[in-house]
Amino acid sequence: MSEIAVQALGVSVDFGGHLALDGASLTLPFGNVTALAGANGAGKTTLLRALAGLIPQATGEMTTAEYDPRTTPPAILASVRAYGAQAAYSAWDFALSDFPFLSSDPVLCDAWLERLELADLRHRRLSQLSVGQKKSAHLALTIASLGEPFGKIILLDEPTVGLDIARQELVQQACLDLAFAGAACVVATHDMNFIRRCHQVAVLSEGRLIAYGTPATTLTPAIIYETWGVS
Amino acid sequence: MNRTLLAFGSGLLGLVLLIFVALSVGSAGTGWGDGGGLVLLRTPRILAALAAGLALGIGGAAQQGVFRNPLADPGLTGVFGGALLGIAILLGATPTLAWQRPWIIPLAAFLGALLTSVLLVLISGRGNTARLLITGLGLNAFTAAGTLVIASRSNESRELLTNGAYGDWLGMATLELIWLPCLLCAVASILLLTLSRSFDLLSFGEDSAQANGCNVNRSRRWAVLLTALAAAAATCLVGQVAFIGLLAPHLARGIIGPRHRLMMPLSGLLGGGLLLCADTIGRAAWPQNPLSAAAVMALLGAPLFIWIARRSHE
Numbered sequence A: 001m002s003e004i005a006v007q008a009l010g011v012s013v014d015f016g017g018h019l020a021l022d023g024a025s026l027t028l029p030f031g032n033v034t035a036l037a038g039a040n041g042a043g044k045t046t047l048l049r050a051l052a053g054l055i056p057q058a059t060g061e062m063t064t065a066e067y068d069p070r071t072t073p074p075a076i077l078a079s080v081r082a083y084g085a086q087a088a089y090s091a092w093d094f095a096l097s098d099f100p101f102l103s104s105d106p107v108l109c110d111a112w113l114e115r116l117e118l119a120d121l122r123h124r125r126l127s128q129l130s131v132g133q134k135k136s137a138h139l140a141l142t143i144a145s146l147g148e149p150f151g152k153i154i155l156l157d158e159p160t161v162g163l164d165i166a167r168q169e170l171v172q173q174a175c176l177d178l179a180f181a182g183a184a185c186v187v188a189t190h191d192m193n194f195i196r197r198c199h200q201v202a203v204l205s206e207g208r209l210i211a212y213g214t215p216a217t218t219l220t221p222a223i224i225y226e227t228w229g230v231s
Numbered sequence B: 001m002n003r004t005l006l007a008f009g010s011g012l013l014g015l016v017l018l019i020f021v022a023l024s025v026g027s028a029g030t031g032w033g034d035g036g037g038l039v040l041l042r043t044p045r046i047l048a049a050l051a052a053g054l055a056l057g058i059g060g061a062a063q064q065g066v067f068r069n070p071l072a073d074p075g076l077t078g079v080f081g082g083a084l085l086g087i088a089i090l091l092g093a094t095p096t097l098a099w100q101r102p103w104i105i106p107l108a109a110f111l112g113a114l115l116t117s118v119l120l121v122l123i124s125g126r127g128n129t130a131r132l133l134i135t136g137l138g139l140n141a142f143t144a145a146g147t148l149v150i151a152s153r154s155n156e157s158r159e160l161l162t163n164g165a166y167g168d169w170l171g172m173a174t175l176e177l178i179w180l181p182c183l184l185c186a187v188a189s190i191l192l193l194t195l196s197r198s199f200d201l202l203s204f205g206e207d208s209a210q211a212n213g214c215n216v217n218r219s220r221r222w223a224v225l226l227t228a229l230a231a232a233a234a235t236c237l238v239g240q241v242a243f244i245g246l247l248a249p250h251l252a253r254g255i256i257g258p259r260h261r262l263m264m265p266l267s268g269l270l271g272g273g274l275l276l277c278a279d280t281i282g283r284a285a286w287p288q289n290p291l292s293a294a295a296v297m298a299l300l301g302a303p304l305f306i307w308i309a310r311r312s313h314e
Helices: A046-051 A076-077 A094-100 A106-115 A131-144 A165-179 A193-195 A221-228 B002-024 B034-067 B081-095 B102-123 B129-153 B158-165 B175-193 B194-202 B205-209 B216-238 B244-256 B260-285 B295-314
Strands: A004-015 A018-029 A033-037 A059-064 A079-085 A153-157 A184-188 A200-205 A208-213
Touching: A004 A184, A004 B205, A018 A046, A018 A184, A018 A200, A033 A193, A046 A059, A046 A079, A046 A153, A046 B205, A046 B244, A059 A094, A076 A079, A076 B002, A076 B205, A076 B244, A079 A131, A079 A208, A079 B102, A079 B205, A094 A106, A094 A131, A094 A184, A094 A193, A106 A131, A106 A165, A131 A165, A131 B295, A153 A165, A153 A221, A153 B002, A165 A184, A165 B205, A200 A221, A221 B002, B002 B034, B002 B244, B034 B194, B034 B216, B034 B244, B034 B260, B081 B158, B102 B129, B102 B216, B129 B158, B158 B244, B175 B260, B194 B216, B205 B216, B216 B244, B244 B260, B244 B295, B260 B295
Parallel strands: A018 A208, A033 A184, A033 A200, A079 A153, A153 A184
Antiparallel strands: A004 A018, A004 A059, A200 A208
């Protein structure tokens, strides 16, 4: 296994004339949490989905754990990377106790439900949970699907949105722990506190990667002003 | 686990009781006849109802799973209508050829159902309930009209096709006519059950399913193909019958939860039970001129369905 978890070289995504991602290049190592920052519509979700292998028409060079995510069969890709979408959507009203049965690793899923403080809510259905609780349950399912984290990649889209402060802390700590255990964690987020705790931050603006490095050196007043228009 | 055992155990027990009742009623009188003669006479009809109900219960659950929509049902989305139109076109074009080989009518039904399913997927796109139902409504109306046009122009097949549109074919069941559609119902149902893991993954959206290792396009293609087969085989046995593909998955989900691995088999069990129950009520109430299974199903099923829909929104 190489130390490079994710590599992108000039990756572009064209959604019917709209260039959502414009030649993004970055290399991410295992053992780190990387934040994807940027204003709404900057291309964070598109980059995550492309790296996850969910945008077959993406152009440029891409490797996710040594696989080209566009051409690798979903079952193989699923064994090396997990992807958690932003919206905690479910077509059916599952009970939380169903979640381990929906997971590829029921024991691990149960453990993550417990770690995200959902163990007492097991008998409840999704419709009886709050937005943040639902989101946490989906996160548990996503993280558990990785199995043993070493050498795996986890891509999370806004994992802390809708969570209370205590759960935000749980999720941030979970990401750091996964990285410590040898996974590469990529997190699209607007949460500045979270971004500052990550090992790296990649800043996107209008589909282009405009800055990359440690949060302390990257999030300069100039970059913050350029990205969000605030000082 | 206990709930699962209880649900399947009581479901099977109820079905066995129902089969005994169904074997005992009919135009030749109540009971099993001398040496069980009436039992033999009634067996094909009961087998046909069970097989068609099974296929509809599982096919309905599969269509709901793939569209992620509790209102998807081969009866509402026009797939049934397509199957009947396929049969109508065959009978209209070559009334004699249709009966020469046992597989010709099921094949025509399958092609009709498949064509409607593909149109449904292409036109309605993904996810949107309103678009799915409106497309289904249109396909349903069109296929029904097509069947009626052919029925009204064809002297030989008029009665047969009209009975099919009213879901009144169970009365014609003989072992010779039903063995192949029954087999196809069973095959389609079993193959659909093997997709239950994909339907579970699809519950959380296509991105999530694909990310979790489900080949979404392939699963969807298989689901559409097999649902069309299930609907076509069931149509060959009963004609058109609405509500079972809608009601059975709803009941199953209410009893056992939405996990497809458990919900789909229970939906099949309930589908078989519901259709046999409807047919038996029609035969018991008017032994000389039985009410069609589809009519009983709609009379009892529609209010039940509205009640369930109301309850689920409270």
